[in-house]
Amino acid sequence: MVREWDPRNASSAEIASLLDTLNAVLAADLPEDPAWRENSLREYLTEVMPGERRISWVAQAEPAADGTPGAILGQVHVLLLGDIGVLEVLVHPDVRRTGLGRTLVLVAARRVYQEGFRSIGVEVVGDTPAVAFYESIGFTREYVETRSVLDLSTVDWSELTAMAGGIGAGYHLEVFPGGPPDELIEAYARAKAEVRDVDDGELRPSSYDPQRLRDSLDCLHRRGMKPYIVLALHEQSGEVAGLTEVVVPAQHPTRADQYDTIVVQEHRGYGIDRAIKARMLLELRSAEPGLAEVQTWNAQANEAMLKVNAELGYRPDREWCEYSVDVAELVHRLDAGR
Ligand SMILES: CC(C)(COP(=O)(O)OP(=O)(O)OC[C@H]1O[C@@H](n2cnc3c(N)ncnc32)[C@H](O)[C@@H]1OP(=O)(O)O)[C@@H](O)C(=O)NCCC(=O)NCCS
Structure with a gap:
């Protein structure tokens, strides 16, 4: 029926x-x-x-x-x-x-x-x-x-602490459980718009303008999915140079979902990708003691990101088509x- x-x-x-x-x-x-x-x-x-x-x-x-x-x-x-x-x-x-x-x-x-x-x-x-x-x-x-899964019990936390600190001079990291503060939303949206031209064919909606971004964070909260954001801020301009987003869903809180990681083109080459992801894992370890794994999805052509994920300990798991x-x-x- x-x-x-x-x-x-x-x-x-x-x-x-x-x-x-x-x-x-x-x-x-x-x-x-x-x-x-x-x-x-x-x-x-x-x-x-x-x-x-x-x-x-x-x-x-x-x-x-x-x-x-x-x-x-x-x-x-x-x-x-x-x-x-x-x-x-x-x-x-x-x-x-x-x-x-x-x-x-x-x-x-x-x-x-x-x-x-x-x-x-x-x-x-x-x-x-x-x-x-x-x-x-x-x-x-x-x-x-490719979906990859990181088993947090295999992580070398002291190495990760070094990675999180290995960011070029002139940048600093900030962590925002729940989402970025409103005064950073516009800079955050500008950083996300960077990848707009890269049409990767994703079904998941992405959010590029400030209002859409607020709506999307609000929708995550309503669905019981808690976002964590780590930003790399460029000190001289105040711009968001890089960002990474993880969501801990109430429906499967032992396995979090790593969403977008973006490093703005002109800020590439300063170790930002590695540092923001490492900083995120350190944050999750203290804020979400029940968390055991993080999963993420990457285009197979995105070799740079796959390399950083492998260094962090992510293991390829399944094709996601x-x-x-x-x-x-x-x-x-x-x-x-x-
Ligand atoms: C995919 C899915 C919906 C199919 O449901 P189903 O009721 O078994 O599908 P149907 O009986 O309507 O199958 C239709 C046709 O699909 C094909 N098919 C379905 N399952 C198949 C299988 N295991 N192997 C080969 N062909 C298959 C066959 O051609 C089948 O026709 P046939 O039985 O006459 O040969 C079901 O396997 C499912 O729920 N999978 C999980 C979906 C999902 O979301 N997974 C991800 C998160 S866990």
């Missing part, structure tokens, strides 16, 4: 059942990833940036004889942003290969089509059944990144196959 589902007013039992399915999916497909927790899961599924919408559907088993509602065995949601819909689908391992995944994608794709969006994008984790699934329904691979499809073609193909 597939129906539209709004996590905002779903029962706690439904949220808990979805969490069970998500954790069964992780155990089957990504057994080394930490299980998710219920903390802020509803908010994670509900909150979006201004101007974006997320629409969800669930597949629920039949109620039991005593009327107890059936488990949530599958879910799909699509985030409508810009001119694309970003899709996520999951099906409990016990009920896979019965056509449920395809049915869920068709329901979401029909809506995306009706809403006038042209294409659908999806992030697909390498070496999981999702690769064959999306390829079988006509998605094509656009872009591949972006696939996309033309919505009209997808709907016609799936309808024809029914």
Whole structure:
């Protein structure tokens, strides 16, 4: 039974059942990833940036004889942003290969089509059944990144302290748990705009103008994801020369997500990349004692960043692929196959 589902007013039992399915999916497909927790899961599924919408559907088993509602065995949601819909689908391992995944994608794709969006994008984790699934329904691979994971128990903290101090004269580092202060937002946005021209095809929205940046930090907080920011400030100009962002999600607080790291072109060559990332890890060690790992995603061509990550102890883990499809073609193909 597939129906539209709004996590905002779903029962706690439904949220808990979805969490069970998500954790069964992780155990089957990504057994080394930490299980998710219920903390802020509803908010994670509900909150979006201004101007974006997320629409969800669930597949629920039949109620039991005593009327107890059936488990949530599958879910799909699509985030409508810009001119694309970003899709996520999951099906409990016990009920896979019965056509449920395809049915869920068709329901979401029909809506995306009706809403006038042209294409659908999806992030697909390498070496999981999702690769064959999306390829079988006509998605094509656009872009591949490598996910790497750092196990904090392997870190040499004294070496890291030296790295954090190894920054060129004329710069200093500042750490901002929760996000940069408002007086630095404009300089922060200017630094982020640096990489705007590098169209890396990412599905994750980036924030380049000050208001969008404030909205994005606010959205992270509402979703239960705590940002930490380390900035390298150029003392002479007051400009942000480099920045790195890590988020500790309430849903999996033992594994943080390393987001953007940017060193502004004219400030490259002063050890800023290494220093800000090392300083970030030192901060996380004291501020988040429950944290065990940090994961990050990099373009395979980004050799400089991969080298610094390797020095810090990050180990490549999985391919992370972006696939996309033309919505009209997808709907016609799936309808024809029914
Ligand atoms: C990808 C996924 C949604 C597929 O769900 P499903 O219900 O098993 O998919 P369907 O039964 O509709 O399969 C449709 C077609 O996809 C292909 N396919 C699906 N799984 C496959 C697999 N393991 N191997 C090869 N082909 C596969 C087949 O062509 C299949 O058709 P067939 O069964 O008639 O041969 C499911 O495996 C899943 O939830 N994966 C996790 C998704 C995810 O988000 N992972 C990342 C975070 S953990």
